[in-house]
Amino acid sequence: MLPLNSNQIPALFQKAGNLARSGKPDEALKVLAQLQTIAPNRAEVPFQIAQIHQQLGRTDAALKAYGQAARLAPAEITVWRAYVNLALSLDASSRSMVAKQLKSAKLPATEHKRLTAILKGTGSSTKRVSKTASKSEIDALTALLNAGRAKEAAAQAHALLARGANEAVTMVLGVALAALGKVDAAEAAFKTALSADPDYGEALAQYGQFLLKQTRRTDARKVLEHARRIIPDNPIVLGNLGMLYSDINAPREAIECLDALLKQAPGNAAGLFTRAKARLTLEDAAGTLEDLDALAVKTAPTGEMLALRAMAEKLLGNLEASRNAIEEALKTDPNHLRVVTMAANLLQQAGDFEAAEKVLRDAIARGVRSGSVYRMVAQGRKLAQDDPLIDEMKALWDRPDLPDEARIDLGYGLVKVMEDHKDAEAAWTYLSRANEVMARLHPHDMNKEQGDFDRFKAFLKGFDPARIGDCGYDQNSTVFITGLPRSGTTLVEQILASHSTVTGGDELGIFHPLGFEQVAKVAQAGGHIGDMTDAQFEDLGRAYQAAIDTRLPDADRITDKTISTYQIAPLVWLAMPKAKIVALRRDPRDNLWSIFKNRFVPGLHRYSYSQAALVQTYRLYTEYLDLWRELAPDRIYEISYEDLVDNPETEIRKLLEFCELEWEDACLNFHKTKRDVKTLSVAQVRQPLYKSSVGKWEPYADHLKELLDGLASLDAKNT
Incomplete structure (x- = not known):
């Protein structure tokens, strides 16, 4: 060379x-x-x-x-x-x-x-030297705000600014103007304060809080995370970041912020309530009840607090306590949106769709006009063409002042109605607008998905399949069911959970964060998977088992339908050698169309609102599976949704054989199994297998050109 x-x-x-x-x-x-x-x-x-x-x-x-x-x-x-x-x-x-x-x-x-x-800046505030206003004058401004006298505070701030620019006074002016509803002027004030010092912690905290109240979550996150780097212990920053992370379905991040807040102020009611919600998202029922009990000491329980309690008690198996709490919640706040939707959700999970619909329709009759209520009614069953709810939904949709979140929910509800009535063009009209709003509120970073794959692939350097079985925790035999959303994962879980020795765990979301916590430690030091010790893998398996024992204490063998398992299969193999991984495949046109037309929890599956992003996600899914097949072909079982629908008994027998389960007729009659189902497929798994979901994309082919061309391009590359 x-x-x-x-x-x-x-x-x-x-x-x-x-x-x-x-x-x-x-x-x-x-x-x-x-x-x-x-x-x-x-x-x-x-x-x-x-x-x-x-x-x-x-x-x-x-x-x-x-x-x-x-x-x-x-x-x-x-x-x-x-x-x-x-x-x-x-x-x-x-x-x-x-x-x-x-x-x-x-x-x-x-x-x-x-x-x-x-x-x-490791505390809760930054030191500032003010040349045009004294500390006592700025303190007086703050006192006016705290007393609810925003108009006087704004006038006094303007008077002080007449002496010359002052970022502290300008920040207070922004807070006062926001309180007066002068949104544009308030934002201008915050930006002026930050133009003088982009790292002014308190101004960042107040601006972030302002943006969060305007539901501009993406902007708020950027500002509040910047503020936290500068004043990490500031309660305004911690509290608002906790709420923000909870809103965008990042519960672990929310809890980390709220733990820090509540360490400073153990009785902070907003902090306790938000942490209870975040803990419930992680299905930490005991933690949720702990926070609700602490909150109950300080304030009379609201309907939403009682509804959270109902869901936590349900997770713990305390069905009577759950029923009592949700009934009390509906009595306390019968018109509270979250109370109504949580009550209906609990009933739908249990398979009581009639009772759920009655709760929703009764709320509408009382004047609860919300996109989420209408959506839940529409998704619960097929509405008759003359159902007055349809005209109500259309009238609400036509309102120009409809908030974004309401439009999203209403749009997906109307998509379901129009699809049921075979009106594809009308369905597309509502869907395209709803997806457009969702993509704006929850932007997707396509580079991050590719980067995650590339980084983990690089981390696998030195992977030795011979280690599988020689390390890890061998007392866990979980069946992980993975695949893209809407690919049949809930169906397969229902089949397996119908077996007498298996408990359906649903989307537990436990292993991925545990695994990547270990990966991050090794990767930060420049290491690879080959550098991870046997003890690390055993600790990882034991940590997962401990979480399962807490969540499902009476279960012998469980299913875990966490979607993201397909991204980390080698960690499962090495941490729990007796665990099984079942991966679903479905015709990508049907699969991606079904993802595109459904509403997911805001902040999750952000790729689902863009045809280009959907194609990329499908490509990466196949690349993950190709890589796992190359590394350890016998450790992952792939099942085709179409084959399962066409030949259920044959495919179920093969599935049970891979999972080392004896044949039971109940697995073929899975729709008769009574268990809670928490995903979008809650209604489908109560029915026998049907083929009507095959080819559902075809009426929308003209609108799906980007998606179809992208898939065709992938096929061309693979042939």
Whole structure:
């Protein structure tokens, strides 16, 4: 090989960039390592290395590379900002190390001071020096706000600002204007305060709270997470981030924030209530009841509190306590939207669709006009063409002042009605608008999905299938059922849960976070799966079993229908060698169409509102399965939804054989099994197998050109 020379530097930089952008980070790092040998003093080389390591979650390696870049370019602001921002997400010793190095930086005084202040911002507030208003004057402004005198506070703030610009006063003005309902003027004030200092913690906290109240969750998240890096203990930041994470269905992140808040203020009612909701999302029934009990000491129970209690008691198997709580909830707040929908949801899970519909229709008759109520009625059964509810839904849809969340729910409800009545064009009209709104509120990052796959594939370097069975916890025999949503996973779980020795666990969502917590520790140190010890895999399996024992204490063998299991199969094999993985395949046209037309919990399955993103998700699903088949072909069982529908007994026998279960007729008569079902397929699994869901995409073919062309392109590449 010819020696490298300086003339190759531009070409190597371009090659490294192309590799990184095309999802080949480790190859990019190899090229950058070559660059370091011929250009050891160029700061952009370690800077790019740091960025790649940071994207891969290797924070130790990233921190080291940023430090090298900062030493080579002590006056480069971009390097120092990236270095400091990474340090903020790490421990105190890392921040201290960066702060020490920052002392020798050759930055403008204002930038140096700003970055130093950020690194020291480990409390609940930032120190500020005000030149145009005294502390007592600013405190007086805040007192006016706290007393509910927003108009006076705004007038006084304007008077103080006449002396000159002041970001603290401008922030208070923003809060006052927001309280007065002057949304545009309030936002302008917050932006003015932050233009003077983009890292003004309190202004970020107030602006984030303002954005959250405007339901601009994506913007609020960015602002509040920035605020937390600067003032991590601030109760406004912690409380609002907790609510935000709960709203976007990120319960673990919500609980982490709320734990920190409640450590400071154990009696914070809003914190207790939001944490109870987040704990319930994770099916931590005991934790939910703990928070509700603490809340009950401070305030009379509301209908929503009682409804949460009902759902928690149901999870614990206390059916009578659950029924009593939901009845009390409906008496306490009969017109509260969440009370109505939670009551109906509990009844639907139990298979009592008539009772659920009565709760919903009674609420509508009392004047509860909500898209979610109408949607639940429509999805519960086929509405007759002359049902007055349909005209009500259409009239509500036509209102220009309909809030986004209501339009989303109503749209998906109307899609179901129009599909039932074979009116594809009308269904598409409602669906396209609902999906458009959902995509705007919950944007999807296609690069992240690809990046997740690439990073985990790179982490699998050194995977040894011979280790399967020689490590891990061998007392767990869970059957994991995985696949894309709407592919038949709920059906397969219902079949297996009909077996006398199996308990249906539904979407438990336990293993993925446990597994990736271990992966992150190893990856941050630059390691791979081959570097994980037998003890780590056994601990992972035991941790999963402990969570199962808490959630389903009387179960011998369970099913876990967590969708994301297909992304982490090798961790399951090594942590629990006796566990089984069953993966569903379905005609992608039917599968993706069914995903596209259904409403999922906001924040989950964000790819489902875009045809291009759906094609990418399907491609990645097949690539995951192809990779697992290559690594350990006998460890994952693939079942076709169409084959199952066409030849149920044959396919069920093969499924039971893979799961090492004896044949039982009950598995063929799965629709007679009484158990709670919590997914969109709650109604379907109460019926015998049917073929009517095959080919449902065809009436919409003209509208699905992007999706169909994308799938055709994938087929062409694979042939």
